[in-house]
Amino acid sequence: MLQTQPIPAQAAASDRRGGVRPTPWWMDVMLVLFVAAIAFGIARAAARWSTPLSPNVRIDTSISQLPLYAGLSTLRMAVAYILSLVFSLLYARAAAASKAAERVMLPVLDILQSIPILSFMPGVVLALAAAFPGRTIGLELAAILLIFSSQAWNLAFSFHQSLKTIPRELSEAADVYRLGIWQRFTRLELPFGAIALIQNSMMSWAGGWFFLMASEQFVLGANNLRLPGLGSYLAAAADARDTHAIIWGIVALVTVIVALDQVLWRPLVAWSDKFKFEQSGGDASESWMLDLLRNSTVVAWLHDHTVAPIERSLDRPREPLKLVRFKFVVPRWARVLAGFVAIIAASGLVIWGGLAAFHTVSGLAGRTWWTIVVATLATFGRTLAALIIATAWTVPFGVAVGMSPKWSRRLQPLVQVIASIPATALFSVLLLVLLELPGGLNIAAVALMVLGTQWYILFNVIAGAMAIPSDLKEAAGVYGLSGWRKWKLLIIPAIFPYLVTGLITATGGAWNASIVSEYVIFAGRKISTTGLGALIAEAADAQNFALLLASTLVMAAVVILGNRLVWRKLYRVAESRYRLE
Amino acid sequence: MTIAMEAPPSVERGEVILEARSVDKYYGDDRTPVLDSVSVALHSGEFVALLGPSGSGKSTLLRLLSGLMPPSGGMVLSHGEELTGINPNVAIVFQSFALFPWLTVLQNVELGLLAAGVPVEQRRERAVAAIDLIGLDGYEEAFPKELSGGMKQRVGFARALVVQPEVLFMDEPFSALDVLTGETLRAELQELWNSKSMPTRAVLLVTHNIDEAVTLADRILVFGANPGHIRIELPGLPAHERMHHGPARQHLVDAIYRVMTNPGEDASMLVGQPSAPARAERPRRYQVLPDVGIDDLTGFVQYLSSIGGRANVHDLARDLQLRSDDVLAIVEASDLLGFADLQDRAVLLTQPGVEFADAELDAEKAMFRHFALAHVSLLRHIVRELDASPSATLDSDRLMEELEEAFSGGEARRQFETVVDWGRYAELFSYDDASGELRLDPESGVGAADALREAMTADSSATWSVDGDDN
Numbered sequence A: 001m002l003q004t005q006p007i008p009a010q011a012a013a014s015d016r017r018g019g020v021r022p023t024p025w026w027m028d029v030m031l032v033l034f035v036a037a038i039a040f041g042i043a044r045a046a047a048r049w050s051t052p053l054s055p056n057v058r059i060d061t062s063i064s065q066l067p068l069y070a071g072l073s074t075l076r077m078a079v080a081y082i083l084s085l086v087f088s089l090l091y092a093r094a095a096a097a098s099k100a101a102e103r104v105m106l107p108v109l110d111i112l113q114s115i116p117i118l119s120f121m122p123g124v125v126l127a128l129a130a131a132f133p134g135r136t137i138g139l140e141l142a143a144i145l146l147i148f149s150s151q152a153w154n155l156a157f158s159f160h161q162s163l164k165t166i167p168r169e170l171s172e173a174a175d176v177y178r179l180g181i182w183q184r185f186t187r188l189e190l191p192f193g194a195i196a197l198i199q200n201s202m203m204s205w206a207g208g209w210f211f212l213m214a215s216e217q218f219v220l221g222a223n224n225l226r227l228p229g230l231g232s233y234l235a236a237a238a239d240a241r242d243t244h245a246i247i248w249g250i251v252a253l254v255t256v257i258v259a260l261d262q263v264l265w266r267p268l269v270a271w272s273d274k275f276k277f278e279q280s281g282g283d284a285s286e287s288w289m290l291d292l293l294r295n296s297t298v299v300a301w302l303h304d305h306t307v308a309p310i311e312r313s314l315d316r317p318r319e320p321l322k323l324v325r326f327k328f329v330v331p332r333w334a335r336v337l338a339g340f341v342a343i344i345a346a347s348g349l350v351i352w353g354g355l356a357a358f359h360t361v362s363g364l365a366g367r368t369w370w371t372i373v374v375a376t377l378a379t380f381g382r383t384l385a386a387l388i389i390a391t392a393w394t395v396p397f398g399v400a401v402g403m404s405p406k407w408s409r410r411l412q413p414l415v416q417v418i419a420s421i422p423a424t425a426l427f428s429v430l431l432l433v434l435l436e437l438p439g440g441l442n443i444a445a446v447a448l449m450v451l452g453t454q455w456y457i458l459f460n461v462i463a464g465a466m467a468i469p470s471d472l473k474e475a476a477g478v479y480g481l482s483g484w485r486k487w488k489l490l491i492i493p494a495i496f497p498y499l500v501t502g503l504i505t506a507t508g509g510a511w512n513a514s515i516v517s518e519y520v521i522f523a524g525r526k527i528s529t530t531g532l533g534a535l536i537a538e539a540a541d542a543q544n545f546a547l548l549l550a551s552t553l554v555m556a557a558v559v560i561l562g563n564r565l566v567w568r569k570l571y572r573v574a575e576s577r578y579r580l581e
Numbered sequence B: 001m002t003i004a005m006e007a008p009p010s011v012e013r014g015e016v017i018l019e020a021r022s023v024d025k026y027y028g029d030d031r032t033p034v035l036d037s038v039s040v041a042l043h044s045g046e047f048v049a050l051l052g053p054s055g056s057g058k059s060t061l062l063r064l065l066s067g068l069m070p071p072s073g074g075m076v077l078s079h080g081e082e083l084t085g086i087n088p089n090v091a092i093v094f095q096s097f098a099l100f101p102w103l104t105v106l107q108n109v110e111l112g113l114l115a116a117g118v119p120v121e122q123r124r125e126r127a128v129a130a131i132d133l134i135g136l137d138g139y140e141e142a143f144p145k146e147l148s149g150g151m152k153q154r155v156g157f158a159r160a161l162v163v164q165p166e167v168l169f170m171d172e173p174f175s176a177l178d179v180l181t182g183e184t185l186r187a188e189l190q191e192l193w194n195s196k197s198m199p200t201r202a203v204l205l206v207t208h209n210i211d212e213a214v215t216l217a218d219r220i221l222v223f224g225a226n227p228g229h230i231r232i233e234l235p236g237l238p239a240h241e242r243m244h245h246g247p248a249r250q251h252l253v254d255a256i257y258r259v260m261t262n263p264g265e266d267a268s269m270l271v272g273q274p275s276a277p278a279r280a281e282r283p284r285r286y287q288v289l290p291d292v293g294i295d296d297l298t299g300f301v302q303y304l305s306s307i308g309g310r311a312n313v314h315d316l317a318r319d320l321q322l323r324s325d326d327v328l329a330i331v332e333a334s335d336l337l338g339f340a341d342l343q344d345r346a347v348l349l350t351q352p353g354v355e356f357a358d359a360e361l362d363a364e365k366a367m368f369r370h371f372a373l374a375h376v377s378l379l380r381h382i383v384r385e386l387d388a389s390p391s392a393t394l395d396s397d398r399l400m401e402e403l404e405e406a407f408s409g410g411e412a413r414r415q416f417e418t419v420v421d422w423g424r425y426a427e428l429f430s431y432d433d434a435s436g437e438l439r440l441d442p443e444s445g446v447g448a449a450d451a452l453r454e455a456m457t458a459d460s461s462a463t464w465s466v467d468g469d470d471n
């Protein structure tokens, strides 16, 4: 449900032709140095992965360590993202390949997407730490896996969606001119899905930061298995009440996010303009970095000597896959048999897993179940409060920004960057203040939920307001609609589907956030409040697997049920009643 | 009137290069056929045109012949061998151009050569040559979005010609272009074909434009719908008679018009040819409603009234700037409702039609309700079902299911949309798109249902399910 409506990308990128000034030589030198620095950083960080694990990692809060920590955090993100991208391209391609595959693979993806990832973190950390005893790599893998699971699903959904919406005649042209699988992928499928993929990648990164910070700060029972990185740096600084270090830590985090935005995402967005399918105009997205890369002689040389030959050799003709589409290629009995085997294997797995889970959970006393119910209700209340607060400010603000082309152009890149700053990074800092207030963690938990989820709503509301056709706005002006009537007749119907999309993502996020916000270890003190998230974190801490599994399953079930029973229905109503055509 | 249809074909027929042998086609699980036992053979050296109403399966036939999908029954033979995948000898020019927007003109044209494994330099050379041939030199590095519609379709032609296909398919290649541009491209295509400067040995053109077909084709196939079948095959004109508007050309155009304006009748009788063994038309549960919206219908009746209540179908298409088959559909709908009368090629407004054109909105609706109930069996059926239901509602899914038994998937949906449009306008029922529910209108709908019920009890043999009870 992370598919926000892509923020309109613009048309007409300037290509490498034309009389553009070549980049000065020192820029090329800078580029080379930049690449070298990244390579060095990766090598250095990777060297740490095989180092022995010390049970009590000390996070050094001196500022000189910050570049290293920032690099480590970014590297984890990059590895996880690359894995997510490869996974989602393959998964979506496989799911689109046949009706049967689709029927299984999409629901699986949907469930994976609805599961609150953080509730699995304790289990994953324990398992992977045990799999590589005494090595940091187990912890690194756990962090990467968590980030992966926050990034992969929406990418896969988006690419699958793109594959399914390739216009029929375009796809037939590819068939008639007998493009092979690779040629089809690079000439048709990837370009067609590129814009949505890039938009979703940006969302994925924002989500990834959230989980990265959470996993770096993660403390499991008596073992302080902290991963060095920006998240643990900020936590340690807050623990020590070192304001100086806190400020520098936040500065470093924001710098990394802004730098990535400028060096990676803006250029990608500007570049992806050329994949726009509609002919509609609009302003071109711009990126200084892209201009620099386009005009750089070093980049051109590198492209001609590395990418181009690889492209050419991959394009080398093979026997085109003539028969893919014809049903008699795979005999019917073989398909039936394969389907049968797959079904048996899948149901065997499900039954085995179900029995194991049942066995584990069945040991719980009735009183414990009652605790789970109460905790669920408490967290439900907090989630609701967080959504109401977030909606209350994002809707008017988002509509104001989205309806004014001037402001949306100015503010949107800014909002995107701010939204990427993970709430989890600020949490330990916030606690410093919030724990002093009446309400304590109860209020602080809601605050974190709001911080973590409001952006999904805001993005979608802005996108919805931007999508209101200008003739409708004009008509509203002509008929003198204003105030409440304008909201009722024009704005709410127009943004409603977008709002629902945003709320779906936000709800999942809020439940997730409860795990890190309802139970914290702060300055060596355990603080907790009643809630399902607290229950999960506590159970993990005490290594009470029955309780951990039971409460995790309950949370997953609540989120999935909510999606099915409430959001889907609302979404369908929104789609059919309010769609602007 | 008899036309000299037995005149020798204008071109010596070569060997058969591509053939469909009694192919059937259904889409998906839907068992109602889109194509029913269609046989066509393409001979070397000929230019064949395919005419027919929307949804009659013309594009589907192209897809089968090009191997984009397998037939559900029968077979496709290329040079006498059964086709088991994409037909390597075919290139297609698409109505929507189907250019890749992220590739330059040159890259788009090179596409077909890429898969064929032509080496880079030769690929470039051939693509540039094809771009020159089609009159686009200078645009090699442009992106499709920088081009006008006509230029885009030129790229479409270049992309098709560069692979030197043995057979060229064109699926309404000019319909997305404005009239003049289409005309220009058509003339250039004709010149290319006549000068034999392309290695292509046969062309199959799908079109809605009778003039286009008569001007270009050596052979003309007219398709019928539901399920798609070939109604008649007519030889084209000898080359010298195609261009100037002499009597032979006029005869052929008239004959095709007659065939297309009378979808229910035996085509060979209409052209005055000795009749081929008549196809047994399968009995149908419902009459087929033409895919015409209320606005078009009322607008048309008013227009016809304003020009004196009489017009020639051919002229109407020109004056209203509509595709001829769209005009036909509207005329058919007016005829079905009893507002107009189609005689040969002329449409006459009936007395009710004149009244309908002059009526105020309320009276207009009441008239429409009356005539629609009298003539549209499906509408009567719906009103009776609504009347019989205790909640006075009907689930649209159920109605769709019923329609799907009688029509193929796409056609069933169109029938549904048309009948809902008509019924809503007649104020017989309302329809809620979200819940998919039809609901009897508390005033006029209930009144109509009562009247129907009475008529039913008076004459129990008047069933709704037999086609032709209205005509």
Ligand SMILES: Nc1ncnc2c1ncn2[C@@H]1O[C@H](COP(=O)(O)OP(=O)(O)OP(=O)(O)O)[C@@H](O)[C@H]1O
Pocket (backbone or CB within 6 Å): B027, B028, B034, B052, B053, B054, B055, B056, B057, B058, B059, B060, B061, B408, B409, B410, B411
């Ligand atoms: N992929 C598909 N799945 C289901 N039904 C289809 C599919 N493609 C076409 N149809 C249906 O098959 C019928 C014939 O379609 P086809 O496109 O071949 O008609 P056509 O003669 O080319 O019409 P037009 O003149 O509008 O292009 C239509 O009723 C259409 O709805």
Ligand SMILES: [Mg+2]
Pocket (backbone or CB within 6 Å): B058, B059, B060, B171
């Ligand atoms: Mg078609």
